[in-house]
Structures are given as C-alpha cells and as structure tokens.
Amino acid sequence: MLLDLDGVLNPFGASTCPEGYVEHEFYPGEGPLRYCPAHGEWISELATAGELRWATAWGDDANTLFAPMLGIEPLPFVPFPPLPFLPEQKVPAIAEVVQDRPAAWIDDNHTEAGRRWAAERAAPTLLVPIDSEVGWTRDDVEKVLAWARDL
Structure with a gap:
C-alpha cells in the first residue's frame, strides 16, 4: 500500500482548514500545512x-516531520x-518498489501514466483517487481495507 501526503493527508486544495484538521508550519516561510490527527489511527490500520x-516527495521527511504529528511509527518510503x-x-519508482506484488x-x-501502469499489471492493483480539496476520508480507508481482505 502506497500513501501520498500532499493532497491526501494535507488537503492543500481546500480554501480553509477543514473541520478536524490542524494547521502546522513544517517548513518555515512556506506557510502552514494541514493534517488530521485521526489519520494516525487510519495509517496504523492500513x-x-x-x-x-x-x-510522497517528502521522502524520509514524512517520517521525521509528519509521522510524529500523527503519533505513528516511521514507514518505509518510495x-x-x-x-x-x-x-x-x-510511476517508475513505484513499479520498482512494488514489483509483481498487489498494490x-x-x-x-x-x-495517465499511473492509470496505464495499473491497468497493464498482472497483480491486483487499486488506485484510490483523493480530492485535494477534501483530503483522505474514512471511505477511502475502508475501500483499501476491503480490497486487501479480498486478496
């Protein structure tokens, strides 16, 4: 399972900070990013x-900066x-990490390159699109958990 950060956990497309989210300045001078403390539990479930x-382009910064805010252990990163x-x-980096395993x-x-990659794979592949104005929802989590159970 592969989890992006900006637009997913950080709904940067929202005009105001969504309910349940907190704003925090991770990189001084770049303005606040948003996160939802409940996402830590969801990540642990996944x-x-x-x-x-x-x-995410955050790489290991997702572990050193973002994960502590969510109360989660560090995760490997692509x-x-x-x-x-x-x-x-x-896509090439994800393909290299995933190999022939479900993703x-x-x-x-x-x-389009990602959708083509997913469609051409022999292994089960689920793309979960997230609206950057809304961010990650519980329905998105349930979709991935149900997919994983069905493997």
Whole structure:
C-alpha cells in the first residue's frame, strides 16, 4: 500500500482548514500545512493489513516531520527523483518498489501514466483517487481495507 501526503493527508486544495484538521508550519516561510490527527489511527490500520509505504516527495521527511504529528511509527518510503519532478515520474519508482506484488496506491494526482501502469499489471492493483480539496476520508480507508481482505 502506497500513501501520498500532499493532497491526501494535507488537503492543500481546500480554501480553509477543514473541520478536524490542524494547521502546522513544517517548513518555515512556506506557510502552514494541514493534517488530521485521526489519520494516525487510519495509517496504523492500513499498516496491519499489509506493507505500507509513503509515496510522497517528502521522502524520509514524512517520517521525521509528519509521522510524529500523527503519533505513528516511521514507514518505509518510495525513493522518488529529486524535486522538482513531474507526477508521472512517480510511476517508475513505484513499479520498482512494488514489483509483481498487489498494490493499492492512494494519491491525489493519478496520471495517465499511473492509470496505464495499473491497468497493464498482472497483480491486483487499486488506485484510490483523493480530492485535494477534501483530503483522505474514512471511505477511502475502508475501500483499501476491503480490497486487501479480498486478496
């Protein structure tokens, strides 16, 4: 299972801070990012259902900066190209990590390259699109948990 951060856990597209979220300045001068403390429990649930990795440009910063805010243990992360990179450049890195195993990818920006990769795989693959104005919801979690149970 692959979990993006910006647009998923940080609903940057929302015009105001959504209910249940907190704003925190992780990078001085870049303005606050949003997070929902309840997401820590959801992430822990996913981690018990299968191998969970960060799939975010934050890389290990997701562990050192974001995970402590959620009260979760560090997760392995997919090594992406150095910033800036195009969203479709996530696909080769994810393909390398996933290999021929089942994969659920939670992201707010599934590109055509990502959809093509998912459709062409022999292994079960679930793309979970997230609206960056809303962020990750409990329904998204349930969708991934049900998919994992059905494997």
